[in-house]
Amino acid sequence: MRDHRLAVYTFNQFVAPYQSDRIRGFREAEPGTFLAIENAEGFVARSGYEGEEGPSSWGEQVFPHCWTNSNGDGWAPSTLSLWASLEALMAATYQGPHGRALRNGKDWHVPADHIPEYVLWWVAEGDTPDWAEAVGRFEELMENGPNPRAFTFKTAFDPIGKPYKPDVARMKDLARQTAQKS
Template identity: 35%
Template sequence: MTGYHLAHFNAARLRAPLDDPATAGFVAGLDPINALADRSPGFVWRLAEGPAGDATTVRPTEPDVIVTLSVWESLEALRAFTYHSEHLDYLRQRRDWFVPLGYRASMVLWWVPAGTIPSPEEGVARLRLLGANGPGPDAFTFRSPFPAPEAARDAARPAPLPARPA
């Protein structure tokens, strides 16, 4: 366990407004998927603003782009929620509700000191950093992860020498 948590930011361009029948399946899944995240092992926090208690009213980039922002104890915890829970079925339907964003990346991960709550604006900045520079320690993806800063520091530290026999 490190003194860092994993921040996750995702942006998606809506195919139609949230009150349109074309996005009804997405809207219907918001509460169950958010509840699943909230009770998942390793979950720390998620952006939940507006009357519905989700992030659909937060639009830090464009009016038709919605975002998610969450914090997890580890990459493994977020990966388990994303790809090894009911969330995966929801994720597989994303093309029904969203069109290509037009950015080089639509999801970004980065490490934050434990107890830190990132802002949507920071998520946008990290997404742009990833798009401009590719994966690095300050903005990365599931496919190209980077260790938490303490883990990276510890990995670079040489192993202690074994004690000499007496």
């Protein structure tokens, strides 16, 4: 997997407009969560958002066809990033500030059992996906289920398309390494 990076696109919809009191906990956690993710073992890079401070955007941000803009603010929580391994992403996702925010997600996000919250896929080292590709992979997962082009932690594949079981011990080790850096 040395010549590949794991891409991840996350998507959700808020239960209220981003600037509302209902989403305040998310807004307050967001800067620290992004910082923790960027400092996590195995983090490679993330897209920023057009017109905002931080990393540059990897193309024009678009949303999946399932997005309804029900809040009317034209915004939905989504991220696009690259990781060294599935285990590194899992460690950062379920531990630390992101893990805490994830556990509070039910307070901020619209429940949608038929819509995935994320999609994973492999890219060649040196390649950077854009938002349109990410949404395409997300929609592929939503329409076809996990496959080597669009998968999840639960049903993962390696870069050549073989089923892959994450190394839990490696994930825990990466989480410990990240915690020691904090």
